Amino acid sequence: MKVKKRYLQLNEELFREHPEFLDPAAPTLQGKLAVVANTMPKLAAAAAVKALAEWGRPAGDITHLVFATSTSAQLPHIDLRIASLLVLNPTVQRTVIGFHGCSGSPTALRVAKDIAENNRGARVLVACADMWSVMDAYVVPDVVQRYGITGRALFGDGAGAVVVGADPQAPVERPILEMVSASQATVPGLDHALAVQITKCGLEYILEFGELAAQVGGNIERCLVDALSSLGIGSVGWNDLFWVVHPGGPMVMDGFAAALGLEPGKLAATRRVLSEYGNMTGPTLIFVLDEVIRRRRQGKEEASCEWGFMVGFGPGFTIETMALHACNGKSDTKTEE
Template identity: 45%
Template sequence: LEPSVERFKLYYQGCHAGGMVLRLAKDIAENNCGARVLAVCADSIAIAFRGPIETQLDSLVGPALFGDGAGAVIIGADPDESIERPIFQLVWASQTTVPNTEDAILAPLREVGMPVRLRKGIHELLLSNTFENILDKAFCQVNIDDWNSIFWIVHPGGPRILNEAEAKLELMEDKLLSSRYVLSEFGNMISASVLFILDEMRNRSLNQGKETTGEGLDWGVLLAFGPGLTIETILLHSVPINN
């Protein structure tokens, strides 16, 4: 990269960082005419591995779910259709913190590394009324309240979070297939997970002969969860696939 390229480095953000990076890249691109933003997410979980402690068995959950991963996307506004082929459009983005959940996910830096501590019932905290309010706020802009009429990019925090989200929102079983595939093949890759899921959905849509990159649907949502508890939400619009 040229020395004049502007760089922004974000560290120690957690699992919602993938959504946060996309939101910030969107803002930068839309406020700088002609800008193209290279957004890179990379995490290595080696620092969180350590031997089991009988009094802290919950510390084993994180290393069992997490995996190393890295992904990158280019974000821009007003694409040059002669040379650029958009995959998804980021229409609207927000960040929300769930009240009284500061200690739900802890990952303090210590001499032994970065032990991850997870409070019981995280899925219940994430999928509280705050969660549904976020979805309502995002989709009231496009008059959608049928959650099975959209496509889903959900950070795979773990199988239970995906299962509970599917049940709470009464989603059809195929709605979270891309998230489940990435979790089963690569684990929870912290910030990079949602980028892998976007790519998996794009490829799945292409291979199945769908009309759009969003499994043939027009509208979708990206959700990333992390410490705070923090929820990143991005309203997505798919792009037609030219077979």
């Protein structure tokens, strides 16, 4: 599995405007944050416009906005700009989820699920965006650590958005997947294996993929067994489910698949997203979710499964899991996306 394509905000024009970004010793954090503050709201809003169009109701009907990012830090935060660009109601209730890394979008979806279930009529816009190409604290090749090389070959920029609600209003709202249950578990003693530090030059990340892959393989089934048994759907094996899994990297995916004994095609959506977009950290799982939905509509292998799991990985080391149910049974997401 290779990363064939990535999309980056960083380009030659940006380097011409900010030549100091090429100096590994220059204190460029503030300049990089300013670039993100200017560009990220537009990227996130563009993703949100697509989600709102698929939802089918006016943007003014959104009651809550949950925004997740690990590559921005400012007050007021980017969520305010997003709300302004989308012309959301001034009474929209905004929540920012920061620095959850690759588990940004599943964390945001879990929060949105709780909001929708506990606020009658709530419609929650979840948006997630990251720009690692801009915020990376570049260092010269002879001192770059092994995880720095890997990360720079793996990470891309992107944004994704989803509308979450309960009790859909027919015929306008057509839910696709139901978020049945959500949980978070932390594997102790691994806070060193996936971490980010804020420096004067930007964000420096630590990625121990070998250790992470081993720990995913050793812990994921335990995290999923209780969630599966609580669904009350009888004897269902891991290959009877569809999977929305954050790619992490090839080693992490391989460890995940091996631990559960998954058939080769079960992570096809995850592998395609990694190949076509790279690891965008927070937004990536929304891309995988969209790919799974697309494949189900095309009648591919995921279409034969009524139940599935969303799985995200984050710093800590944190595992986010969410049980999903296809609203139209096997042919085609109480809280719906």
